[in-house]
Amino acid sequence: MPRALLFAFLAVAMSAALSGCGNPGLEAYADGRYQDSMTYFEEQAAKKDKNFAQHSCNLGSVAVAVGEYDKAWQSLYDASCVMNDYEAGNLRGLASLIGSQATRVFKGENYEKAMANCYLGIIDYIKGDYEKARIGFDRALECKQDAPEKYRTDFALAHYLKGRALQRLEGSNPNDVQMAFRLAKEWAPQNRFLNLEKNAKANLILVVDLGYAPRKVPSGLWGSVAEFEAVPYADRVAIVLVDGQNCGHTARILDFEHQALTVGDSPTDTVQTAKSILKTVALIGSFFIRDTWGRIIVFVVALVYPVEADCRQWDLLPGETQIIALRVNEGDHNVEVRFPVTGSPPQVRRVTVGDGDRLLYFRCGIIGPPTNRDEPKHEKGVNFAAVHEQPGDKK
Amino acid sequence: MKLRNILAIGLTLAALGCGSAGRVDVDDAREEGWGATGTTSQDIGGMCREMAGELLALPAIKEAAAPPTIALLHMDNKTNDYMDTDLVLRKIRIAMMKAVGGKIIFADRASYEAVAQERKSKQAGSVTQNAARANDKVLGADYFLTGEVAAIVKRVDKGKTEYTVWSFRLTDAQTSQVLWEDEYEFKKYHKKGWFDR
Numbered sequence: 347m348p349r350a351l352l353f354a355f356l357a358v359a360m361s362a363a364l365s366g367c368g369n370p371g372l373e374a375y376a377d378g379r380y381q382d383s384m385t386y387f388e389e390q391a392a393k394k395d396k397n398f399a400q401h402s403c404n405l406g407s408v409a410v411a412v413g414e415y416d417k418a419w420q421s422l423y424d425a426s427c428v429m430n431d432y433e434a435g436n437l438r439g440l441a442s443l444i445g446s447q448a449t450r451v452f453k454g455e456n457y458e459k460a461m462a463n464c465y466l467g468i469i470d471y472i473k474g475d476y477e478k479a480r481i482g483f484d485r486a487l488e489c490k491q492d493a494p495e496k497y498r499t500d501f502a503l504a505h506y507l508k509g510r511a512l513q514r515l516e517g518s519n520p521n522d523v524q525m526a527f528r529l530a531k532e533w534a535p536q537n538r539f540l541n542l543e544k545n546a547k548a549n550l551i552l553v554v555d556l557g558y559a560p561r562k563v564p565s566g567l568w569g570s571v572a573e574f575e576a577v578p579y580a581d582r583v584a585i586v587l588v589d590g591q592n593c594g595h596t597a598r599i600l601d602f603e604h605q606a607l608t609v610g611d612s613p614t615d616t617v618q619t620a621k622s623i624l625k626t627v628a629l630i631g632s633f634f635i636r637d638t639w640g641r642i643i644v645f646v647v648a649l650v651y652p653v654e655a656d657c658r659q660w661d662l663l664p665g666e667t668q669i670i671a672l673r674v675n676e677g678d679h680n681v682e683v684r685f686p687v688t689g690s691p692p693q694v695r696r697v698t699v700g701d702g703d704r705l706l707y708f709r710c711g712i713i714g715p716p717t718n719r720d721e722p723k724h725e726k727g728v729n730f731a732a733v734h735e736q737p738g739d740k741k
Numbered sequence: 742m743k744l745r746n747i748l749a750i751g752l753t754l755a756a757l758g759c760g761s762a763g764r765v766d767v768d769d770a771r772e773e774g775w776g777a778t779g780t781t782s783q784d785i786g787g788m789c790r791e792m793a794g795e796l797l798a799l800p801a802i803k804e805a806a807a808p809p810t811i812a813l814l815h816m817d818n819k820t821n822d823y824m825d826t827d828l829v830l831r832k833i834r835i836a837m838m839k840a841v842g843g844k845i846i847f848a849d850r851a852s853y854e855a856v857a858q859e860r861k862s863k864q865a866g867s868v869t870q871n872a873a874r875a876n877d878k879v880l881g882a883d884y885f886l887t888g889e890v891a892a893i894v895k896r897v898d899k900g901k902t903e904y905t906v907w908s909f910r911l912t913d914a915q916t917s918q919v920l921w922e923d924e925y926e927f928k929k930y931h932k933k934g935w936f937d938r
Contacts, residue, residue: 432934478823491896
């Protein structure tokens with residue numbers, strides 16, 4: 347067989363082996379088949395392989411978006427345990443330094459770990475368990491300690507919701523509440539819902555996820571280093587109506603593009619670059635080997651040597667998170683969220699506001715029956731009044 | 742370089758690079774707790790035995806004329822770890838019951854509503870009642886056993902340090918006097934794998 351043909355065959359075979367394929371869970375999610383999507387991610391997570399945390403995070407995203415809170419909590423908790431366990435997959439981690447980087451157990455970036463825990467807090471807040479919710483938000487903030495020093499406190503959503511949870515917990519230190527709101531305001535200065543006193547009165551909080559987080563793409567020599575590429579999305583704001591009255595628009599509190607771009611360097615990037623240089627040197631060097639078979643073998647080994655960066659990520663992580671804080675009278679309310687730019691289907695929750703406050707979670711782009719559903723009921727009352735925004739207020 | 746050596750290196754790299762199957766010890770990760778620096782079952786076991794021993798040595802309990810009644814209240818969790826703090830109180834109760842038998846009486850406050858409902862049904866005659874115990878009253882507590890757990894966590898480049906303090910107190914239910922208070926503390930450090938940084 348001519349040598350050129352052999353090389354071409356090997357190159358094609360390698361490309362075929364390394365190329366990715368469609369993810370049925372993500373496809374089902376995009377089609378609005380949420381049960382199928384969850385079933386797929388559950389099956390994948392049940393394998394408990396190196397991608398366990400990735401599948402569990404995706405499962406959590408779908409489940410929380412369609413209101414299956416118990417399932418979402420459990421999957422995100424399981425993911426969080428693996429993502430924060432320094433022992434899990436040590437051997438694989440070691441192997442990834444020499445072989446393919448994707449051999450390692452998926453543990454996510456610091457902001458992915460933080461958001462998994464933040465969702466745990468959001469779900470507990472939705473259920474009215476402020477003590478557990480506080481744990482979720484504190485865990486999120488702890489995960490951010492792995493970020494470069496300048497950005498360790500930039501997870502404003504967790505600060506804000508922790509502050510709110512502490513406001514509602516008996517015996518909380520007022521200084522902790524003030525600190526939480528101060529840090530939230532520091533990192534989301536444009537957000538008009540972060541006033542401590544107004545939040546003490548607000549009893550209806552909406553957390554709205556928009557778009558998708560930046561994608562990891564292979565970059566550099568042989569695609570050995572992962573870089574972030576923004577994922578465009580049109581809806582940058584959501585309009586909120588309570589009982590048909592316009593309460594204004596949500597405001598950004600967390601931007602995952604900022605999170606991705608400030609994630610910091612990892613020593614593994616250096617290893618990846620070194621591997622790619624080694625591969626190049628071996629490829630070039632193979633042409634200087636006199637022995638024909640030696641040349642072929644070195645060339646082939648160098649060619650198939652996997653140096654491509656590990657680009658796995660939490661696929662369904664949003665591009666940004668927005669909030670709105672309202673004061674409504676006790677009683678039943680229809681809360682509608684509209685996405686004016688794309689005309690993505692409006693989502694409606696029927697919620698009963700009682701003595702405590704309520705947190706509702708919305709994910710832009712959800713289609714089908716889960717868009718219109720009841721939240722657990724408590725007490726009855728009438729009318730609403732906005733604390734931060736007036737009806738008809740627009741951006 | 743010999744051909745065989747090259748082949749061996751190539752095969753090794755390919756094996757390392759292509760590995761994808763194999764289970765991750767997810768259950769072990771959960772068992773170890775949050776970042777492997779939280780409270781483990783061994784910590785709880787040792788702590789409960791120690792606390793039970795101290796409580797039993799208290800004069801108010803040891804030298805009481807009649808067996809005192811203790812009710813367990815909620816323990817506050819101020820750590821970043823999801824855990825059943827009441828489990829610790831239950832374990833202390835079990836350890837004390839095993840150690841002293843009937844010398845201490847424990848009031849089950851978790852069943853208070855169910856007990857009240859059952860008594861109401863008995864008094865209404867909708868369920869049977871042991872006539873000899875018709876005038877028995879629900880136990881009042883002489884002492885409350887409660888506490889809290891708090892932690893200070895520091896993450897550094899090379900790992901994580903967690904300083905955890907479990908504190909318990911026994912309060913006189915009549916006077917609110919704190920009869921006894923003690924704490925159990927530990928500091929744990931967990932080093933990150935180099936490839937995890």
